[in-house]
Amino acid sequence: xxxxxxxEKLLSVFKGAPVELKCNYSYSGSPELFxxxxxxRQRLQLLLxxxxxxxxxxxxxxxxxxxxxxxxxKPFAQEEDSAMYYCALRGVTGGGNKLTFGTGTQLKVxx
Amino acid sequence: xxxxxxxxxxxxxxxxxxxxxxxDPISGHTALYWYRQSLGQGPEFLIYFQGTGAADDSGLxxxxxxxxxxxxxxxxxxxxxxxxxxxxVYLCASSLGTxxxxxxxxxxxxxxxx
Numbered sequence: 001x002x003x004x005x006x007x008e009k010l011l012s013v014f015k016g017a018p019v020e021l022k023c024n025y026s027y028s029g030s031p032e033l034f035x036x037x038x039x040x041r042q043r044l045q046l047l048l049x050x051x052x053x054x055x056x057x058x059x060x061x062x063x064x065x066x067x068x069x070x071x072x073x074k075p076f077a078q079e080e081d082s083a084m085y086y087c088a089l090r091g092v093t094g095g096g097n098k099l100t101f102g103t104g105t106q107l108k109v110x111x
Numbered sequence: 112x113x114x115x116x117x118x119x120x121x122x123x124x125x126x127x128x129x130x131x132x133x134x135d136p137i138s139g140h141t142a143l144y145w146y147r148q149s150l151g152q153g154p155e156f157l158i159y160f161q162g163t164g165a166a167d168d169s170g171l172x173x174x175x176x177x178x179x180x181x182x183x184x185x186x187x188x189x190x191x192x193x194x195x196x197x198x199x200v201y202l203c204a205s206s207l208g209t210x211x212x213x214x215x216x217x218x219x220x221x222x223x224x225x
Binding site: 004006009043044045046049086088097098099100101102103104 | 114115144146151152154156159167169170213214215216217218
């Protein structure tokens with residue numbers, strides 16, 4: 001079975017402060033990990049995936065297989081980062097193509 | 112089209128009624144997914160189509176739920192004898208194919224069963 005845990009429902013930070021959104025997963029095979037973002041009144045969209053190893057809008061995430069984590073980080077939060085963030089896993093071996101999502105973390109960046 | 116389109120955007124129905132939710136994927140996308148998102152939860156997988164066939168329907172909660180994609184493009188999610196617990200946002204996503212391809216989501220259909 002595959003499972004994704006996001007322990008924080010809400011994370012509130014001040015503009016310019018560092019951000020870390022936590023994500024832990026459970027999967028016996030080789031997973032692909034993603035972060036999806038949903039801005040207010042917009043559709044869910046892909047932010048980044050671990051295989052790309054890229055920085056999007058200043059966000060990065062590193063897959064740590066030892067700790068089974070894929071935390072999302074940004075050194076300096078901006079007001080426009082306020083949104084709902086979902087961590088998701090796709091099982092490469094035996095998991096098919098479905099995505100398993102966490103419950104999401106609401107990021108609020110305050111001025 | 113510009114993206115994945117779902118209709119209607121909102122649907123209110125009475126308990127026990129039948130509803131159909133429609134999804135128009137991005138043109139050329141062979142893979143199509145349905146998810147359900149209840150309040151305070153992340154999207155939960157329902158069913159995945161590759162072309163016309165359902166490759167994985169393990170997420171359908173019971174036999175009241177059924178989905179089709181007869182021509183490999185538009186898909187319809189059908190819910191019989193709706194219950195109040197079926198109230199949720201139903202999301203559709205499509206991707207170019209299987210493997211590591213990005214899934215693009217629609218805006219969702221908010222279903223309310225009263």
